[in-house]
Amino acid sequence: MSSSTHPVAPGEVMALLDGELRVDRSLFVSAHIADCSECDKTTDSVRNVSTSLAKWTVPNMPVSIEDKVLRSLSHIKNLRTNEFLSGLRRLLSLQAVLVSGAGLVILWVFFGLNSGRHYRVASKIAAERDLPVDNAAPMASSPTSRATLSERGRNPITGRDNADSQYYVHKIPFQAQPGYAQLETQQPPMIARTVLLSIVVKDFDAARASLDAILARHNGYAASLNVSTLQGSARTLQASLRIPAPQLAAALSESKALGRLENETQNGEEVTQQHADLLARLKNSRETEGRLQDVLRTRTGKVKDVLEVEQELARVRGEIEQIEAEQKTLEHRVEFATIDLKLAEEYKAQLNTPAPSVLMQLRNAAVNGFRSAFESLLALVLFLAESGPSLLLWLALLGIPGWRVWKRYRRAQSMRSPAAAYGRLLDSGRGQPSIPQSRRPKLPGFGITILLVRMPPGQPCNFARFPELLPKNVGAAASSCGIL
Amino acid sequence: MLAFTQGSAAAFTELFHRYKQPIYGFFSRRLADPATAEELTQETFFALLRAASRYEPRALFRTYLYAIGFKILRAHRRKAAFRAAFLGYRNSLPDPSKADSNESALWVRRAVEKLDPLDREIVMLREFEQLSYAEIADLLHLPLNTVRSRLFRARTALRELLDPSTAAASSEAQKASPAKVSQSAVAPGARKGFRL
Numbered sequence: 001m002s003s004s005t006h007p008v009a010p011g012e013v014m015a016l017l018d019g020e021l022r023v024d025r026s027l028f029v030s031a032h033i034a035d036c037s038e039c040d041k042t043t044d045s046v047r048n049v050s051t052s053l054a055k056w057t058v059p060n061m062p063v064s065i066e067d068k069v070l071r072s073l074s075h076i077k078n079l080r081t082n083e084f085l086s087g088l089r090r091l092l093s094l095q096a097v098l099v100s101g102a103g104l105v106i107l108w109v110f111f112g113l114n115s116g117r118h119y120r121v122a123s124k125i126a127a128e129r130d131l132p133v134d135n136a137a138p139m140a141s142s143p144t145s146r147a148t149l150s151e152r153g154r155n156p157i158t159g160r161d162n163a164d165s166q167y168y169v170h171k172i173p174f175q176a177q178p179g180y181a182q183l184e185t186q187q188p189p190m191i192a193r194t195v196l197l198s199i200v201v202k203d204f205d206a207a208r209a210s211l212d213a214i215l216a217r218h219n220g221y222a223a224s225l226n227v228s229t230l231q232g233s234a235r236t237l238q239a240s241l242r243i244p245a246p247q248l249a250a251a252l253s254e255s256k257a258l259g260r261l262e263n264e265t266q267n268g269e270e271v272t273q274q275h276a277d278l279l280a281r282l283k284n285s286r287e288t289e290g291r292l293q294d295v296l297r298t299r300t301g302k303v304k305d306v307l308e309v310e311q312e313l314a315r316v317r318g319e320i321e322q323i324e325a326e327q328k329t330l331e332h333r334v335e336f337a338t339i340d341l342k343l344a345e346e347y348k349a350q351l352n353t354p355a356p357s358v359l360m361q362l363r364n365a366a367v368n369g370f371r372s373a374f375e376s377l378l379a380l381v382l383f384l385a386e387s388g389p390s391l392l393l394w395l396a397l398l399g400i401p402g403w404r405v406w407k408r409y410r411r412a413q414s415m416r417s418p419a420a421a422y423g424r425l426l427d428s429g430r431g432q433p434s435i436p437q438s439r440r441p442k443l444p445g446f447g448i449t450i451l452l453v454r455m456p457p458g459q460p461c462n463f464a465r466f467p468e469l470l471p472k473n474v475g476a477a478a479s480s481c482g483i484l
Numbered sequence: 485m486l487a488f489t490q491g492s493a494a495a496f497t498e499l500f501h502r503y504k505q506p507i508y509g510f511f512s513r514r515l516a517d518p519a520t521a522e523e524l525t526q527e528t529f530f531a532l533l534r535a536a537s538r539y540e541p542r543a544l545f546r547t548y549l550y551a552i553g554f555k556i557l558r559a560h561r562r563k564a565a566f567r568a569a570f571l572g573y574r575n576s577l578p579d580p581s582k583a584d585s586n587e588s589a590l591w592v593r594r595a596v597e598k599l600d601p602l603d604r605e606i607v608m609l610r611e612f613e614q615l616s617y618a619e620i621a622d623l624l625h626l627p628l629n630t631v632r633s634r635l636f637r638a639r640t641a642l643r644e645l646l647d648p649s650t651a652a653a654s655s656e657a658q659k660a661s662p663a664k665v666s667q668s669a670v671a672p673g674a675r676k677g678f679r680l
Binding site for chain 1: 497500504505508509512513518522525526529530533589592593596607610611612616617632633635636639640642643646647
């Protein structure tokens with residue numbers, strides 16, 4: 001059977017039985033099979049093979065495998081939960097880094113570029129309005145800034161001429177000035193103001209009362225206050241005052257009116273970027289907290305995973321609280337300016353200081369003397385108690401050998417000296433010393449030596465035994481005298 | 485399967501109950517040891533569980549599942565060949581008479597074992613796993629017409645092996661010219677593009 005002699009290939013007959021022929025071809029092949037006995041045999045053959053193969057059956061799958069696979073289903077689910085958590089952590093960390101980085105870049109570009117311009121615009125407009133220049137520009141009190149002030153007015157708070165205070169200028173309508181609309185649309189810079197004042201007052205008590213009144217009037221408070229009253233010196237007051245920033249200028253003016261201003265330092269730290277960073281971090285942390293809460297609500301898993309998520313949630317909550325505290329502190333620094341005030345009283349020497357009596361002075365001197373003697377003795381005892389053992393140890397280790405070496409050296413030196421030889425001569429028994437042992441002359445090693453030796457009768461004085469006693473010239477002289 | 489990838493455990497249970505017996509039969513008919521067949525069946529479903537997150541419905545799930553089974557079967561045969569070649573281990577083949585309780589099944593099994601490996605796989609996938617030609621071609625990476633022709637050839641060979649009268653006629657014909665079945669058995673697995 002071939003396709004050239006047969007319109008239907010055997011493979012098509014098989015495909016028809018397997019249902020793999022197209023519908024039109026199936027109709028044709030079916031019709032052909034009904035008329036063709038050879039194809040009918042092929043059909044029977046394929047069916048017989050299938051019937052025979054169907055006898056090869058396999059037993060049912062054991063139940064143990066089913067149990068194992070279905071038990072592993074929960075394990076795989078946990079694995080997937082862990083993968084989800086780890087992926088979420090990676091996503092959160094990556095997202096947090098990206099968002100924080102992008103936020104910082106945007107804030108830096110926005111505020112970094114605008115802060116300088118904003119600062120200049122604020123200075124200009126504040127100079128043109130009747131606003132304290134201090135609030136807008138920390139350096140407005142510099143000579144350059146003062147030179148730009150066109151006209152001076154009166155301080156509305158102190159009523160004094162601003163030529164003295166140099167902080168207030170005459171009001172000019174500001175709507176007409178270019179750049180104001182831009183200033184209004186931008187967020188004002190956050191500046192933490194710090195002022196250091198040193199004032200000398202004549203009446204300390206009155207100045208203290210005025211200071212309290214200033215604090216009460218401007219809704220400020222004293223963060224710290226220290227009054228020092230020493231005998232024989234002027235009273236001083238050191239205080240750290242917190243004044244609402246809008247009322248700083250007025251409070252400063254009134255504080256300066258307390259007395260003579262000796263020193264003034266003003267600082268303005270712009271914390272806008274720090275504040276923006278805190279806001280961005282706070283936003284990110286809150287979003288993270290929300291996502292973690294969603295995970296807790298929607299995801300189920302093992303207790304360990306739930307605990308891990310809760311720990312992460314607690315950490316994020318702690319971070320949020322910390323950022324909020326930093327934000328409040330920063331905002332408080334901006335809202336309340338700080339005046340570090342040093343108030344000193346003009347010192348007046350006391351004329352009626354009572355002088356101590358002589359007896360009292362003697363008594364005090366005696367007491368001080370005994371105390372110093374006792375203290376010095378105690379110090380010595382303490383020194384010996386503390387360092388004595390060490391000193392004794394090193395003295396024993398180093399001093400005794402050193403002393404012995406020194407003694408040996410001295411002995412060797414004395415043996416070689418003329419005096420030693422003279423002593424040995426006298427101690428030899430052949431001569432009597434003309435002077436006692438203790439009064440023997442110290443014979444120098446050089447010069448002229450005069451020896452007075454009293455010898456027993458018949459005993460020659462043999463100096464030849466002691467050659468070191470006599471130098472060469474002396475030996476020659478003695479020989480010439482017939483002594484030897 | 486899509487429901488299972490989205491976290492439905494009931495979907496997997498349904499899939500498992502639907503395909504546990506076909507997969508077990510797939511391995512049982514290809515392996516002599518029933519314990520190994522059980523082990524590989526279990527491994528197939530474990531692999532399905534592990535790969536669920538990466539599942540993409542590009543083909544029928546049945547094809548996907550049998551593809552996993554084929555990979556596991558190939559890996560098992562590779563390890564068995566390695567152990568036999570280098571470690572001297574030989575698979576302890578159980579007695580086929582015990583494995584297959586009835587005589588007809590034993591007869592069929594021996595007939596199938598005589599086929600060319602590729603023909604054997606095609607006919608087994610068609611007859612036992614009931615895969616379509618397209619699925620078989622997709623699974624074995626063969627053209628569709630090749631599948632059809634090989635299937636017909638395998639069925640013809642099986643008819644000769646299973647029918648004694650046909651087998652006698654065939655043996656007489658072999659004396660005259662070498663039989664196609666024996667030629668295929670001489671070079672098993674030598675066909676291009678397929679390895680089992």
